[in-house]
Amino acid sequence: MSQRVSALSIIDAIAGDLRRRIYAGDLVQGTPLTEAELAASYDVARPTAKAAIERLVADSLLERGAHKTARVKTLGAESVRDIYFARAFLESEVVRRLAKTASVPDAARSANTEIEARLSQPATAIIDPDMDFHTALVDAMGNQRTSAMYRSLLGEVRLCMTRVQSLELLDSAQIASEHATILERIAAGDPEGAAGALDGHLAHARELLAAELERNAGQRS
């Protein structure tokens, strides 16, 4: 048994481990993952590996066509823009509504405190609290299905954030500061100000990452 994971459901454990390795950059984009290979490496049956792959495909972390080998998702500038526009669409309306009742989610506040506490650590250390911050905003809506929709986006969002942070495209302190502004506008009961701050925050990351990807694509071709 080459690798080992602890779990209730074997499929969950393998899917979770693959997810972790993709987020960690262990598996770079375009890496092929054949069912037999995975099955051998985790010492499970092929149907089990297959199910884990299908779960990650549903999360958009892997992509594959019929009868083709699954590969780790390759994010192009186009996809990044699509992802960030979808986020902005959803999140800006969320903060607008939160600002209308001037209700700042505690979870969002504490997530940003956590970011500030990690400013001296590597840039990748703030990815988790950053995701927590935005998730907390959406969850504060109190609508299960809205949270579920947002969660379906999170896998790809995380891929984007991993690249942004590992390329050091953004200063962590600036991220924390922009978050603070958003919370402050919500607390002030300023819907348009909060939505604008959030749009700017996302647009900032979006264009830096998209430009970077377009540059790389140019180099490669």
Add this chain to the structure above:
Amino acid sequence: MSQRVSALSIIDAIAGDLRRRIYAGDLVQGTPLTEAELAASYDVARPTAKAAIERLVADSLLERGAHKTARVKTLGAESVRDIYFARAFLESEVVRRLAKTASVPDAARSANTEIEARLSQPATAIIDPDMDFHTALVDAMGNQRTSAMYRSLLGEVRLCMTRVQSLELLDSAQIASEHATILERIAAGDPEGAAGALDGHLAHARELLAAELERNAGQRS
């Protein structure tokens, strides 16, 4: 072979047929679907039936816990409100943005024309064009992932609409008229008017259906 479906992927075909039967009311809420039973009825292996079930669970048309038999989703008043609030949240922002550029999607217009053409038919006949209408609005945003998020809601939305229409809770002519108002407000470049009309449209259906479900729940207990 008791039942037969034509398809490229057997799993897709079975999942699609089950979906159809659930929408048609052939499988009422709470109906248990065991893997072995399904496998026998479609004359396929159990893993194939299992995969089809998992697909519908991902669509929220079935629900099941670990080691428990999958059942056709039971919609309570609480879920209906959650679904319709999520719709309103997403769609109201969509029409607000469409109204800002006064751009009325052709597909939405023709979908509503189709509803008007079916007013003399049974109430269930307008379900398809009604879904098309709302989908057309969201697709007009031109954002793939926003459309994908909305699509993840559609399975449950359809369950709701099937109940609304089969219980004859709403007049088809009124639905068409409310749709027309939404399009008219978009064309007029009136964001708040369009969003308000859409909110009212959804709130109307939401409260009628939720009240009906609460009445039934009361009777049953």
Add this chain to the structure above:
DNA sequence: ACCCTACAATTGTCTAACAAGTACACTTGT
């Protein structure tokens, strides 16, 4: 009447295998 145990049913996972489709290299013809 209530609790506990044992059994039946169902799901989770595995091994083994064959069919079908894809991709790439190789051969053949020009």
Add this chain to the structure above:
DNA sequence: ACAAGTGTACTTGTTAGACAATTGTAGGGT
């Protein structure tokens, strides 16, 4: 030498049968 067609190896799709683990239920004991 180059282009096109063929063939083979690899991978996925699906099946069959089996066993372990868990859940729900029915029956027996107190």
